Amino acid sequence: MTFSNISRRQLIRTAALGVGAGLIKTATNAFQLEKASTISDRAHQPGRVPSKIGQRSPFEKPERHIYKALPSGWSMTPLESNVGIITPSDLHFERHHGGIPTIDPDKYELLIHGMVRKPLKFTLSDIKRFPAQSRTCFIECSGNGIDGYYAEKMRENITPGELDGMVSTSEWTGVMLSTLLRECGVKPKASWLLAEGQDAAALTRSVPKQFWDQAMIVYGQNGEALRPAQGYPVRLLLPGVEGNAQVKWLRRIELSDQPFMTREETAKYTDVLPNGKARMFSLTMDARSIITFPAYPDVLYEKGWWEIRGLAWTGRGKISRVEVSTDGGKNWQRAVLQDPVLPNCTTRFRFLWNWRGKKSYILSRAIDETGYVQPTWKQLIDVRGERSYYHTNNIRAWKVMPTGEVFFGLHDLI
Ligand SMILES: Nc1nc2c(c(=O)[nH]1)N[C@H]1C(S)=C(S)[C@@H](COP(=O)(O)O)O[C@H]1N2
Numbered sequence: 539m540t541f542s543n544i545s546r547r548q549l550i551r552t553a554a555l556g557v558g559a560g561l562i563k564t565a566t567n568a569f570q571l572e573k574a575s576t577i578s579d580r581a582h583q584p585g586r587v588p589s590k591i592g593q594r595s596p597f598e599k600p601e602r603h604i605y606k607a608l609p610s611g612w613s614m615t616p617l618e619s620n621v622g623i624i625t626p627s628d629l630h631f632e633r634h635h636g637g638i639p640t641i642d643p644d645k646y647e648l649l650i651h652g653m654v655r656k657p658l659k660f661t662l663s664d665i666k667r668f669p670a671q672s673r674t675c676f677i678e679c680s681g682n683g684i685d686g687y688y689a690e691k692m693r694e695n696i697t698p699g700e701l702d703g704m705v706s707t708s709e710w711t712g713v714m715l716s717t718l719l720r721e722c723g724v725k726p727k728a729s730w731l732l733a734e735g736q737d738a739a740a741l742t743r744s745v746p747k748q749f750w751d752q753a754m755i756v757y758g759q760n761g762e763a764l765r766p767a768q769g770y771p772v773r774l775l776l777p778g779v780e781g782n783a784q785v786k787w788l789r790r791i792e793l794s795d796q797p798f799m800t801r802e803e804t805a806k807y808t809d810v811l812p813n814g815k816a817r818m819f820s821l822t823m824d825a826r827s828i829i830t831f832p833a834y835p836d837v838l839y840e841k842g843w844w845e846i847r848g849l850a851w852t853g854r855g856k857i858s859r860v861e862v863s864t865d866g867g868k869n870w871q872r873a874v875l876q877d878p879v880l881p882n883c884t885t886r887f888r889f890l891w892n893w894r895g896k897k898s899y900i901l902s903r904a905i906d907e908t909g910y911v912q913p914t915w916k917q918l919i920d921v922r923g924e925r926s927y928y929h930t931n932n933i934r935a936w937k938v939m940p941t942g943e944v945f946f947g948l949h950d951l952i
């Protein structure tokens with residue numbers, strides 16, 4: 539918290555209580571700054587000159603959490619350090635199965651073939667000539683948040699980003715897939731397409747027709763070219779669909795009348811259910827939410843009013859409501875949704891809470907426009923069992939200790 543949000547009286551009181559050396563220092567600085575500002579609010583030396591490429595303030599050091607530094611590894615967005623709904627491009631989570639390839643945009647080509655009247659190859663300039671569209675939406679790995687599902691994996695010292703940071707939001711720019719498909723003349727019987735990547739993993743996924751209308755072939759991310767980690771120069775964007783199907787470094791689309799049953803949709807990205815059957819092509823991302831403040835390692839340094847803040851999102855359109863509980867899930871109250879509330883996009887929620895200084899469990903649950911309600915851990919385990927791995931969107935919980943320290947606390951409630 540910056541000193542301007544805290545009254546001087548509060549700071550001096552906190553300092554007098556000797557809550558911690560860090561706070562006393564902040565209080566003293568705030569006091570001095572306040573005095574100084576009555577004399578002059580300007581620095582006396584000229585600052586830095588303009589530059590071609592900007593940089594973060596040296597005081598801000600957000601970082602992705604690297605899960606495995608391998609070509610098949612991933613990194614997670616530090617959800618707790620972001621404000622608003624857009625993820626800075628250099629903090630977008632990364633998930634690769636064979637590392638990030640280097641692709642020369644001048645040599646790039648996209649082939650569309652299979653059940654089409656006219657197979658075509660598009661260069662990057664060809665793709666950019668078509669009418670451009672932008673969509674702000676999330677991409678989420680369906681493996682996001684496994685540490686909040688397996689009771690034995692749950693640990694107290696986990697940050698929101700380490701728990702659920704395989705979701706990020708960008709403004710994506712490109713051409714509607716339907717525009718390119720029209721050029722090729724898709725045969726009426728075609729009902730599935732295969733998307734293939736140009737990486738070492740040559741990742742391939744089958745996408746059924748119901749998602750084609752929303753699909754985009756994108757080359758832009760937050761106002762600039764896609765980042766290499768996000769699929770430079772071109773990726774498939776499927777708003778609301780599991781990340782794995784949004785093929786990066788896209789090189790080929792093949793139309794067919796049946797799914798291709800690739801490795802990524804058979805051995806992986808399916809869930810074995812308690813009855814021995816497997817859930818396949820579970821492509822739509824279910825509604826979920828996470829409180830990003832207060833969360834581990836935040837410390838509420840005094841009782842009183844605090845704003846609980848977080849993100850909610852769904853692959854079924856818009857978030858219609860977020861509810862917050864501050865008593866472990868017994869009572870729920872409606873949080874405020876911050877505009878804009880966009881379809882298939884992260885939505886900010888806020889809830890003002892008067893913390894009385896007692897041990898409290900704070901939870902959030904998302905409800906989307908189809909009426910889908912984010913399930914409890916028990917509800918999800920009952921349906922999916924213990925061998926499930928993907929789409930673990932159960933409600934999360936943080937516990938606020940009487941000391942003000944905050945820890946992940948779901949395991950205490952199950
Ligand atoms: N070609 C290709 N596309 C890919 C992948 C990959 O390894 N290769 N990983 C997929 C997975 S599992 C996810 S969750 C998303 C992650 O997108 P991001 O790295 O831009 O966040 O990309 C998908 N598209």
Ligand SMILES: [Mo]
Pocket residue numbers: 633678679680681781782
């Ligand atoms: Mo993924």
